[in-house]
Amino acid sequence: MKTEFKFCNLLGTVYCKGNLLFTPDGTCLISPVGNRVTVFDLVNNKSYTLPFSHRRNIAHLALNPRGNLLLSIDEDGRAILTNVPWRLALYHFSFKTPVSALAFSPSGRHFAVGIGRLIEVWHTPSTPNENTEDGLEFAPFVRHRVYAGHYDTVQKLEWSSDSRFFLSAAKDLTARIWSLDPEEDFIPTTLAGHREGLTGAWFSSSQEEIYTVSQDGALFQWNFTQRPTKHGDLDLAETEEAPSQWRIVQRHYFMQNNTRVKCAAFHAGSNLLVAGFSNGLFGLYELPEFNMIHTLSISQNDIDFVTMNKSGEWLAFGASKLGQLLVWEWQSESYILKQQGHFDTLNALVYSPDGQRIITTADDGKIKVWDTQSGFCVMTFIEHSSGVTACEFAKRGNVLFTSSFDGSVRAWDLIRYRNFRTFTAPTRLSFSSVAVDPSGEVVCAGSLDSFDIHIWSVQTGQLLDQLSGHEGPVASLAFAPSGDTIVSGSWDHTVRIWSIFGRTQTSEPIQLQADILHIAFRPDSKQVAASTLDGQLAFWSVSEASQEAGLDGRRDVSGGRKISDRRIAANVAGTKFFNCIAYSTDGTCVIAGGNSKYICLYNVQSGTLLKKFTVSVNLSLDGTQEFLNSRNLTEAGPRGLINSQGEASDLEDRIDRTLPGATRGDLSTRKTRPEVRVPAVAFSPTGRAFCAASTEGLLVFSLDNALQFDPFDLDLDITPASTITAVQSKDYLLALVMAFRLSERPLIRRVYEKIPVADISLVVKNLPTVYLARLLRFVVQETDESPHLEFNLRWIEALLSAHGSYLKDNAGGFASELRIVQKAVVKIQADLARLADDNVYTLDYLLAQPAPTSANGINGKGGKHMTLLIDRDGSEELDMDDEWKGLGDDDGEDVG
Known part of the structure; x- marks a missing residue:
C-alpha cells in the first residue's frame, strides 16, 4: 500500500477569524x-486549501493586484508569502509584533502594515532578475518607510x-492621510471629529472625497474645500x-438601535457602502446621498x-462566532455561497459507499453532508x-443511520434528504454507537447508560431484541x-462476537487488558481490530476467536503538551491511546488517531509504524506544543491562561460572558483554547x-496531488518541446510516454x-504497463473536468479491453484504480439517465405533433416546416428545419 498521503483539503470549517x-x-x-x-471558486463550485500552515491562527490576508501573490500574517506577526496559482510558499518573514492592518498598493509595488500605532510600508518581493543583477536576493522583504503619528492601534489601511x-483609520478617533514618498506642498493631514474609534476610511473614485465610519454608526464625508468666511473676515476674503x-x-x-458597526467596506466605482453590525444585520447604502438600498439579517451574532x-x-460576509461564510449578490438578492461549519466538537465521520460524500456529526446536534469533489456542504x-455520537452507511442504497444522546437512532434518505425512520428504546437512553447490517435491514445501537445492545428492524421500526452480556x-x-x-x-x-441471525444468539467473549475504545472490521470480515485504553491495538481472528497480532502505540501517539502541563510532551497523560481506528481498503494497514496531534499508519502483519501524520502545528490549539518555553511563564502561571479580557479598551470587549467552570458546550471558552484531538x-x-x-x-489526505511536480523516469532528451515535436510527427505513443515522464498535467x-x-486502441495496446495506473487515473479525472464524454469512454474501453487480463492478474496493485474507474462510469451513467429523464417529455411532445397537411411539408404561409420521416424499419426519425420555430395553420394560429 502506498503511504505518500499529502494534505489536500480542509472541510468542515469555512471561516474562523480575520479578513476575507x-x-x-x-x-x-x-x-x-x-x-x-x-480558496472558494464561486464559478466552478469548488474549494481547495493551500498546503502551507502558520503556527498561529491567521489574522490578516492581502492579495496583490495581479492575484498571484498572497501575504498571510498570523496573530504573532509571522508572515508567509505564497504563490497562489502554484500553491507554493515562497518566503517566511516575521514582523516581530502582532499586525493590526494590511493592504497592498494598487500598483503592487508596496504594501502597508499597521503595527500597533505605527505604519510601515514595505517593498513587495519581486522576481530575482527584476531588481538584482546577479539574479539572487538575500532579503526579499525591504522596508521602505515608517510612519508615526497615531496614538492608538491602526485599524484600517486604504490606498489611493x-x-x-494612503489613509489610516485608528482607535484614537482619527484618520490620517499619508504620502508614500515626500510630495511637494503636501503635509500629512489628520481628520478628527468622530466620537469613537474608526472602522474604516476610503477615498472616492475621483479622490476628491474621503469617507470615514466609526463604531458608533457615524459616517462623515470630507471634501478639500476652503474655510468658510465669517462676517468679520469679509475684507480679508476679498x-x-x-x-x-x-x-x-x-x-x-446608520440609526441602528443599541448596535455597533463591526465592519464596513466601500466600492469606489459604484459609490456603494456596506456596513455590518453587531446584531448580525448589514446595510447597503449609496453615497454620497446615503440612500439605503438593502438591509438583511444574516446571523444572530x-x-x-x-x-x-x-x-x-x-458581498462577502464572515461571522466567526458560528463559523459562517456568505456571498450575496445584492442586485438579484440571491445567495452565491452560504456555508457554515460545525460550531462544536466533531464526533464521527463516514464515507458514502461511492466515495462522493463525507458525513460528519458533532455535539451541536447537526449532521452535515460534504461533497468530496467541491468541498462544500450540500445538506444539513x-x-x-x-x-450526534455516531453515523454509519448502509452498504446498499443511500441510507444513513445516526445515533444521538437524545435517545434516538434515525435513518436518513440521502436521495430525498429526509428522515424516514426513528428508532427509540423502551427507556430513555443516550446512544453512543451504531452499526448497520450491510443489506440495510437491521440496525444496532449501544449506550453508555445501559449495557445491552438494541436491535431494530429498518422496515417496520420495531425493536427486535436486546442483547445482554456486557457488564x-x-x-x-x-x-x-x-x-x-x-x-x-x-x-x-x-469484545463480544454475536451471531444475531443464527437460531441461538450466542456471543463469544474476547478478554483484553483494558477498556475498549473502538473496534473495526477488516474488509474481508476475517479479522477485527480493537483499541484499548492502555494504548494497545489488538488484532483478533473472528472465526478462531484468537489474537493474531498486537502492537503498542503509546509512544507513537503521545505528543504535544497542554499549556498547563508540568511534564514534557512524551509524558503527558491522556494522550497515550487511540480513540478511533480504521482499516485500509485492501486490509493490509490500519490508521489510528487519538487525543494528540498525530495520526499513525500501521502495517498489520508486521506491526510496524509506516508513517505519522501531523494533524496541526497551530499553537492556538492546546496540545500542539512540544517544548516548554520559559518566556511564557510568569509569577501568576502560564501566560496563555491569564485572562486579559478586563484590560480591553472597549467596554463591550471587557464584559465576560463565559460560564464559570465550563470547558465544553460554552462557545466562547471553546474558541479560546480548544484542545487538539482526532475523534474519527x-x-x-x-x-x-x-x-x-x-x-x-x-x-483530507490524498495520494492525488496534481500540482506537485512528480517527474517519473526522466531523461535529458525528454522536454516539453520534444514532446510537442513527437505529437506533431504523429508519434502518439512516444509523446504520451514522454508526457507521463514529465508528469505535468497540462502537457499530458x-x-x-x-x-x-x-x-x-493501437496506442493503448502498445502502452507499457508501468504507465497503466497513471493513465487510468488521468482518464478518470478527465471524465470529471472535460466535456469530451465519448472520447474518454473510448479510452476507458480500450484500456480495459487491451489490459484486462493484466489488471485481473494484478488486481491487488490496481485495486484503487479500478475502483475509481468504476465510480467514474457509474457517475456518467447516472448523469446520462438523469439527462434522459429530463428530456423524455420534450421528445414525447415533439413526436406527438401531427404531420404537415400539405404534400411538400410546407404549411400555409411560410417556409417553416417540420417533417416526420418513417424509416424502412418502422422507426420514427425527426427532421427539423433550421428556421423552424413552431407549427402554424393557414390562419397563423398554433396547431394544438
Missing part, C-alpha cells in the same frame, strides 16, 4: 480557516488609486484667498468582516436535539462486511484518500486530446 479577500477577477473568495487558507497616498483644507461636508448616521468584489456586485440535518457501557459496534456477525466492544475489557478517521472506498475529523475541521492533457479516436 476576492481575487482580482472576482470569481474566487479567499478565507482564513484557523492557521490555513481556503494612483498608489501615491483681498486674500482663504486656505483650503479637508473639512466635513456631510454627517450621516457579530458580523466580523465584509468585503466586495471588483465589480461591486457580490438538524432533527436531533442533542449531540459495562458499550463503546463501539461494528457489523462484518459479510453481514453474518456483529462485534461489540465495552468498557468491561471484553476513515478511508475512502477508493483507497486513494483518508479523512480525519479534528478540532480544526475535516482534514494536450497530448491526450491530440490523439485521434481511430488510434486510441
Whole structure:
C-alpha cells in the first residue's frame, strides 16, 4: 500500500477569524480557516486549501493586484508569502509584533502594515532578475518607510488609486492621510471629529472625497474645500484667498438601535457602502446621498468582516462566532455561497459507499453532508436535539443511520434528504454507537447508560431484541462486511462476537487488558481490530476467536503538551491511546488517531509504524506544543491562561460572558483554547484518500496531488518541446510516454486530446504497463473536468479491453484504480439517465405533433416546416428545419 498521503483539503470549517479577500477577477473568495487558507471558486463550485500552515491562527490576508501573490500574517506577526496559482510558499518573514492592518498598493509595488500605532510600508518581493543583477536576493522583504503619528492601534489601511497616498483609520478617533514618498506642498493631514474609534476610511473614485465610519454608526464625508468666511473676515476674503483644507461636508448616521458597526467596506466605482453590525444585520447604502438600498439579517451574532468584489456586485460576509461564510449578490438578492461549519466538537465521520460524500456529526446536534469533489456542504440535518455520537452507511442504497444522546437512532434518505425512520428504546437512553447490517435491514445501537445492545428492524421500526452480556457501557459496534456477525466492544475489557441471525444468539467473549475504545472490521470480515485504553491495538481472528497480532502505540501517539502541563510532551497523560481506528481498503494497514496531534499508519502483519501524520502545528490549539518555553511563564502561571479580557479598551470587549467552570458546550471558552484531538478517521472506498475529523475541521489526505511536480523516469532528451515535436510527427505513443515522464498535467492533457479516436486502441495496446495506473487515473479525472464524454469512454474501453487480463492478474496493485474507474462510469451513467429523464417529455411532445397537411411539408404561409420521416424499419426519425420555430395553420394560429 502506498503511504505518500499529502494534505489536500480542509472541510468542515469555512471561516474562523480575520479578513476575507476576492481575487482580482472576482470569481474566487479567499478565507482564513484557523492557521490555513481556503480558496472558494464561486464559478466552478469548488474549494481547495493551500498546503502551507502558520503556527498561529491567521489574522490578516492581502492579495496583490495581479492575484498571484498572497501575504498571510498570523496573530504573532509571522508572515508567509505564497504563490497562489502554484500553491507554493515562497518566503517566511516575521514582523516581530502582532499586525493590526494590511493592504497592498494598487500598483503592487508596496504594501502597508499597521503595527500597533505605527505604519510601515514595505517593498513587495519581486522576481530575482527584476531588481538584482546577479539574479539572487538575500532579503526579499525591504522596508521602505515608517510612519508615526497615531496614538492608538491602526485599524484600517486604504490606498489611493494612483498608489501615491494612503489613509489610516485608528482607535484614537482619527484618520490620517499619508504620502508614500515626500510630495511637494503636501503635509500629512489628520481628520478628527468622530466620537469613537474608526472602522474604516476610503477615498472616492475621483479622490476628491474621503469617507470615514466609526463604531458608533457615524459616517462623515470630507471634501478639500476652503474655510468658510465669517462676517468679520469679509475684507480679508476679498483681498486674500482663504486656505483650503479637508473639512466635513456631510454627517450621516446608520440609526441602528443599541448596535455597533463591526465592519464596513466601500466600492469606489459604484459609490456603494456596506456596513455590518453587531446584531448580525448589514446595510447597503449609496453615497454620497446615503440612500439605503438593502438591509438583511444574516446571523444572530457579530458580523466580523465584509468585503466586495471588483465589480461591486457580490458581498462577502464572515461571522466567526458560528463559523459562517456568505456571498450575496445584492442586485438579484440571491445567495452565491452560504456555508457554515460545525460550531462544536466533531464526533464521527463516514464515507458514502461511492466515495462522493463525507458525513460528519458533532455535539451541536447537526449532521452535515460534504461533497468530496467541491468541498462544500450540500445538506444539513438538524432533527436531533442533542449531540450526534455516531453515523454509519448502509452498504446498499443511500441510507444513513445516526445515533444521538437524545435517545434516538434515525435513518436518513440521502436521495430525498429526509428522515424516514426513528428508532427509540423502551427507556430513555443516550446512544453512543451504531452499526448497520450491510443489506440495510437491521440496525444496532449501544449506550453508555445501559449495557445491552438494541436491535431494530429498518422496515417496520420495531425493536427486535436486546442483547445482554456486557457488564459495562458499550463503546463501539461494528457489523462484518459479510453481514453474518456483529462485534461489540465495552468498557468491561471484553469484545463480544454475536451471531444475531443464527437460531441461538450466542456471543463469544474476547478478554483484553483494558477498556475498549473502538473496534473495526477488516474488509474481508476475517479479522477485527480493537483499541484499548492502555494504548494497545489488538488484532483478533473472528472465526478462531484468537489474537493474531498486537502492537503498542503509546509512544507513537503521545505528543504535544497542554499549556498547563508540568511534564514534557512524551509524558503527558491522556494522550497515550487511540480513540478511533480504521482499516485500509485492501486490509493490509490500519490508521489510528487519538487525543494528540498525530495520526499513525500501521502495517498489520508486521506491526510496524509506516508513517505519522501531523494533524496541526497551530499553537492556538492546546496540545500542539512540544517544548516548554520559559518566556511564557510568569509569577501568576502560564501566560496563555491569564485572562486579559478586563484590560480591553472597549467596554463591550471587557464584559465576560463565559460560564464559570465550563470547558465544553460554552462557545466562547471553546474558541479560546480548544484542545487538539482526532475523534474519527476513515478511508475512502477508493483507497486513494483518508479523512480525519479534528478540532480544526475535516482534514483530507490524498495520494492525488496534481500540482506537485512528480517527474517519473526522466531523461535529458525528454522536454516539453520534444514532446510537442513527437505529437506533431504523429508519434502518439512516444509523446504520451514522454508526457507521463514529465508528469505535468497540462502537457499530458494536450497530448491526450491530440490523439485521434481511430488510434486510441493501437496506442493503448502498445502502452507499457508501468504507465497503466497513471493513465487510468488521468482518464478518470478527465471524465470529471472535460466535456469530451465519448472520447474518454473510448479510452476507458480500450484500456480495459487491451489490459484486462493484466489488471485481473494484478488486481491487488490496481485495486484503487479500478475502483475509481468504476465510480467514474457509474457517475456518467447516472448523469446520462438523469439527462434522459429530463428530456423524455420534450421528445414525447415533439413526436406527438401531427404531420404537415400539405404534400411538400410546407404549411400555409411560410417556409417553416417540420417533417416526420418513417424509416424502412418502422422507426420514427425527426427532421427539423433550421428556421423552424413552431407549427402554424393557414390562419397563423398554433396547431394544438
